[in-house]
Amino acid sequence: MTPRGRLLFFLPALVVLGVFVLVPAGQTLVGSFHRVGPDGASEYVGGLYYRYAATDPELHRAFANNVVYFLLTLPFEVGAGLLLALALEGRGRARALLRLCFFAPVALSMVVVGLVFGFLFKDGVGVFPGLLAEGRALLTISLVSGWAFAGVYMVIFLAGLSAIPREVEEAARLDGAGAWQVAWHVKLPLLRRTTGVALLLCFVGAFRAFDLFWVMLPNQEHTSVVATLLVREVLQFDDPGYGSALAVLLSGFVLGVLGLVQAVRGTRG
Amino acid sequence: MRVPMAKVELKKIVKRYKPGQPPAVGRLGGVDLTIADGEFFILLGPSGCGKSTLLRMVAGLEEISGGELSIDGRRVNDVAPKDRDIAMVFQSYALYPHMTVRDNLAFGLRMRGVAAGEIARRIGEAAKALGLDALMERLPKELSGGQRQRVALGRAIVREPKVFLLDEPLSNLDAKLRGHMRVELKRLHQRLRATMIYVTHDQVEAMTLGDRVAVMQDGEVQQVGTPLEVYDQPANRFVAGFLGSPTMNFVPATLEGTALLVDERPLDLPTRLRGAAPAREAVELGIRPEDLVLATDDDGPGISGEVAVVEPLGAETVVTVDTRHGPVVARLEPGATTRPGARVRLVPLAERMHLFRPGSGERVGPPPPLRQDAPPSSTSAAEPAA
Numbered sequence: 001m002t003p004r005g006r007l008l009f010f011l012p013a014l015v016v017l018g019v020f021v022l023v024p025a026g027q028t029l030v031g032s033f034h035r036v037g038p039d040g041a042s043e044y045v046g047g048l049y050y051r052y053a054a055t056d057p058e059l060h061r062a063f064a065n066n067v068v069y070f071l072l073t074l075p076f077e078v079g080a081g082l083l084l085a086l087a088l089e090g091r092g093r094a095r096a097l098l099r100l101c102f103f104a105p106v107a108l109s110m111v112v113v114g115l116v117f118g119f120l121f122k123d124g125v126g127v128f129p130g131l132l133a134e135g136r137a138l139l140t141i142s143l144v145s146g147w148a149f150a151g152v153y154m155v156i157f158l159a160g161l162s163a164i165p166r167e168v169e170e171a172a173r174l175d176g177a178g179a180w181q182v183a184w185h186v187k188l189p190l191l192r193r194t195t196g197v198a199l200l201l202c203f204v205g206a207f208r209a210f211d212l213f214w215v216m217l218p219n220q221e222h223t224s225v226v227a228t229l230l231v232r233e234v235l236q237f238d239d240p241g242y243g244s245a246l247a248v249l250l251s252g253f254v255l256g257v258l259g260l261v262q263a264v265r266g267t268r269g
Numbered sequence: 270m271r272v273p274m275a276k277v278e279l280k281k282i283v284k285r286y287k288p289g290q291p292p293a294v295g296r297l298g299g300v301d302l303t304i305a306d307g308e309f310f311i312l313l314g315p316s317g318c319g320k321s322t323l324l325r326m327v328a329g330l331e332e333i334s335g336g337e338l339s340i341d342g343r344r345v346n347d348v349a350p351k352d353r354d355i356a357m358v359f360q361s362y363a364l365y366p367h368m369t370v371r372d373n374l375a376f377g378l379r380m381r382g383v384a385a386g387e388i389a390r391r392i393g394e395a396a397k398a399l400g401l402d403a404l405m406e407r408l409p410k411e412l413s414g415g416q417r418q419r420v421a422l423g424r425a426i427v428r429e430p431k432v433f434l435l436d437e438p439l440s441n442l443d444a445k446l447r448g449h450m451r452v453e454l455k456r457l458h459q460r461l462r463a464t465m466i467y468v469t470h471d472q473v474e475a476m477t478l479g480d481r482v483a484v485m486q487d488g489e490v491q492q493v494g495t496p497l498e499v500y501d502q503p504a505n506r507f508v509a510g511f512l513g514s515p516t517m518n519f520v521p522a523t524l525e526g527t528a529l530l531v532d533e534r535p536l537d538l539p540t541r542l543r544g545a546a547p548a549r550e551a552v553e554l555g556i557r558p559e560d561l562v563l564a565t566d567d568d569g570p571g572i573s574g575e576v577a578v579v580e581p582l583g584a585e586t587v588v589t590v591d592t593r594h595g596p597v598v599a600r601l602e603p604g605a606t607t608r609p610g611a612r613v614r615l616v617p618l619a620e621r622m623h624l625f626r627p628g629s630g631e632r633v634g635p636p637p638p639l640r641q642d643a644p645p646s647s648t649s650a651a652e653p654a655a
Binding site for chain 1: 328329330349350351355356357359360361363364365366367376377380381424428
């Protein structure tokens, strides 16, 4: 392909990326250094919002919630997905049906999931009231998220498992390993790369968490995560500048961690 | 290293892939085999004949749809693979990619709770015997094909199983290494005297390694015998054509009393074939390339044609003759003087002729005698006279 051909090939994707990602991202970055007054006029304020973020206790609480949410969704999403994959890999109609069942929630909109579970847990009318109270909400939402996303990780791990040669597993069985020993000594080590991908996806998912928190905890200020705090800043407190700063910080953090992981992986070859 | 021995018996073993399917439609239609203690037994056949399936059924990796499998007198149809006391070497080697050679060898022993000291002893012995000492801390991806092959063998040896199952273990090696490993395998068997079942589509491996060979086609055992028996006395046209390189020649002929008409010219029949057919009967004459004599005149009995290709191989000369029945190949003395284009006649040695019924391929009349007494098999030679 000629250089011009290559450019033409990538141009549509570049345009879409530019219009929908790069330009808004740039605007957000610029916006985080400006304050918009009540009259709509924009005023440059330098690093004011960032200095504020460094001391904002609400932001620190929200960030800590993101971290806990990540640690909780690890077992509920990735762990459960791995167990499902190990249990449901292979042929058979029953297994195929169960795989479909566990994957089905993925097709639902998170807003719908949030509304349904939010109603189930609603004080007064819900079947399980009190689960969204302060102190419990984070665990509850993590479980709901596990229910919704374990299917995704199941599919990822199923793909990883299908790449393990059947004969290696058979050799282990002949060597005297039972099902769990095969899983622990052979399959898990050979799923290392797949597990790495799953952990990254889970990490990114936990730090961009928004919809479940927003829908299941309406009008409740406790148990914010950074993304709900950010939206509230923009919509409720009409402060796009601070909202933008939070967006920049969150994206920077996630991208920074991803970059770090890549770098470590690169040095290990 | 002492390995317990075991007899393996297969009685009417059937494999169906759909319930209710008649056995003949399935892959294996009732296989009967008895493999003796310490025997090196070969399952030989073209791909898709069911030999690997049969081996996997012995291993317990494939369900047995019907019949009975016993190892050492114990019925094992429903026994888990790990409890059958067998070890298997896979065509792909199936080494654990994330474990070092040492851990690959130790894994099966650890799973069985063998004491650490004993594991070290067995691994040490196997590593020495297979020349793996310098490779113990390497990962499989850091090994050559031949080294991986040896690790796969070592993994089976350290287990000291009753039965070794080998599924085309040499087919991923290059020709030279394959020849070398063939000798190593034979040595190994002579040393261990273990029962080994070996699947291959390579007739050279079958002939050189096996105490006995079962030739399979379409899920059925066609013949069981020593390598020389299946070579010299094939039960039917399939076995006759499958073994031997270059392959046996087949020429249409007519059996008439004491003579065999080939190209309307009578060939003398050996005594054993006289009266094999009551009256005139169309047959197929099977004759191995080494059992043809070249005559340079064109007016006697035999198969006449024109020399197409002459291949001097040093120890012998292989001549391909175009006849009205297609090419016929003869293996001649190294000094054979002929050249492409010459009109020649190939005369079959009467004593080595095979006759087969066209269509069914079954043998007509008794087989020729064995070329020579079979050399004592590796097992019986190594065993002390009881």
